[in-house]
Amino acid sequence: MKLEFHGANQNVTGSCHLFEAAGKKILIDCGLYQGGREMDEENSEPFGFDPTHIDYLLLTHAHLDHCGRIPLLVKKGFTGEIITTAASCELARVVLLDSAHLQEDEARYKSKKASRHGHKNEIEPLYNKLDVLNCFDFFGRKATYNQAIAITEGIQATFIDAGHILGSAAIVLEVEHKGQKRNILFSGDLGYNGRAIIKDPAPPPHADIVVMETTYGDRLHKPLEPTLEELYSTINKTIAKGGNVIIPSFALERAQELLYYLREGIENGLLPPYLPVFLDSPMAISATQIFQRHPECFDQETGKVFSSGQDPFMFPGLHFTQETADSMAINNVAGGAVIIAGSGMCTGGRIKHHLKHNLWGRNNAIIFVGFAAYGTLARQIVDGAKVVKVFGEEIPVHASVVTLGGFSAHADQAELLAWHQQTGQPKTTFLVHGDKDVMPVFAKKLHNTQVEIPELHQQYNLEEWF
Incomplete structure (x- = not known):
């Protein structure tokens, strides 16, 4: 048995782990690196393994940093089976097509720029829309929470609800080894208790390796x-001044959660009854429609809203802007509005256009409701930059900048520790998907296990622990 780490090692994007046992190679996630130029270069580097040798890919959830390199994996020769939940499969299609669109646009921009400097070679995207459509030929069985799936003789996988986004899962691999059963547990990304819309994370089983x-x-x-309270207060103050509230948001879960709480604020009289809100993200709009098709993932409160005949994501004053022309027209709205657009880290998408038009306005507010990785435009603004570059143009930051930590889709330290405690006394816990200065802090809190913080492409022989 071997375990290899090929992404999200001492950083928070690019999740990709390879487990080998019983003559099979099983990949857990195949995510895109997100951040600055160095991260972009990582995406085009070799995976660290031969894609043609991978038998299965188990996908924890549909965020880009967990699924974003699947089309490239197929493009490089993967012909195995991809297994995930039904909701994750639907969301991944939307996410990956959007990713391909952005990469095609970026490749065209770079090609034109290179041409102006006398370079004639066309710059190719990492993958295109056709590559995305091709990769879905390999999505096979759909996982149901808490129901084991036979992978091969001696290995079965069970997906358990991770409470992170719609369809998200932690994955347990039960492996028969030398006459004994061993559990290898992959957390994926974990949500936290008490969030709107989806259920709380399910308790994990006891595990030998985490x-x-x-x-x-x-x-x-x-x-x-x-x-x-801070969200509603910031919106009310900004609208009263005639300013715009710009919210960079991830299209999956975060956008729907914002719509849910904006609806509640309006219904409870905490926000203006006809507050103009623009969801300016084709991917978020599509994701919202997918949410509506998967009530099995909803928590009890959201389920009650749906069963009453009400849509928890709709309210007067909400506008969906699918077309580019409609997005551009938002700049002409007078009197202030709330504009929700992707991407959450401001690395691409329509949010950059809205930042260009609103960062410099002193009556405006920028609200960050999610994690901002090092090297991203979002992180620069959050860290207090006075001037940032947007589309190559220097834009002064005069708008109010507010960071709301309570909307995170990730478990915090206390909840991570509580989740890990339920795994019993694992022989070894491998820490991934975190900043390199965060992991040692968390490692010191774990007292029931040996802790490893793997480097990129590091390999471990699990025979040593069994």
């Missing part, structure tokens, strides 16, 4: 109630 995310392993989140 591979665990540590995104917020060094801190606690703000409670939700004061977070909502």
Whole structure:
């Protein structure tokens, strides 16, 4: 038995882990690196393994940093089976097509720029829309929470609800080894208790080996109630001044969660009854429609809203802007509006256009509701940059900048520790998907296990632990 780490090692993107046993190679996630230029270069580097030798890919969830290199994997020769939940399969299609669109646009831009400097070679995207469509030929069985799937003789996989986004899962590999059963547990990304829309993370089983995310392993989140109060207060103050509220948001879960709480704020009289809200993200709009098709993932409160005949994501004043022309027209809205657009880290998408038009306005507000990785435009703004570059143009930051920690889709330190405690006394816990200065902080909190913090492409022989 071997375990290899080929992404999200001492950083928070590019999740990709390879488990080998019983003559089979099983990949857990195949995510895209997100951040600055160095991260972009990582995406085009070799995987660290031969894609033609991979038998299975188990996908924990449909965020780009977990599924974003699947089309490239297929393009490089993968012909195995991809297994994930039904909701993740639907969401991944939307996410990957959007990713391909952005990469094609970026390749065209770079090709034109290179041509102006006398270089005639066309720059190719990492993958295109056809590559995305091709990769879905390899999506096979759909996992149902808590129901084991036979992978091969001696190995079965069970997906358990991770409570992170719609369809997200932690994955348990039960392996027969030398007459004994061993559990290898991959956390994926973990959500936290008490969030709107989806269920809380399910308790994990006891495990011999744990591979665990540590995104917020060094801190606690703000409670939700004061977070909502600050959200509503910022919106009301900004609208009263005639300014715009710009919210960079991930299209999956975060956008739907914002719509849910904006609806509640309006219904409870905490926000203006006809507050103009623009969901300016084709991917988020499609994702919202997918949410509506998977009520099996909803928590009890959201299920009650749906069963009453009400849509928890709709309210007066909400506008969906699919077309580019409609997006551009938002710039002409007078009197202030709330504009939700992707991407959450401001690395691409329509949010960059809205930042270009609103960062310099003193009456405007920028609200960050998610994690901002090092090297991203979002992180620069959050860290207090006075001037940032958007589309190559220097834009002064005069708008108010507010960061709301209570909306995170990731478990905080206390919840990560509580989740890990339920795994019993694993022989080894491998920490992944976290900043390199965060992982040692979290490692010191784990007292029931040996801790490893693997480097990129590091390999471990699990025979040593069994």
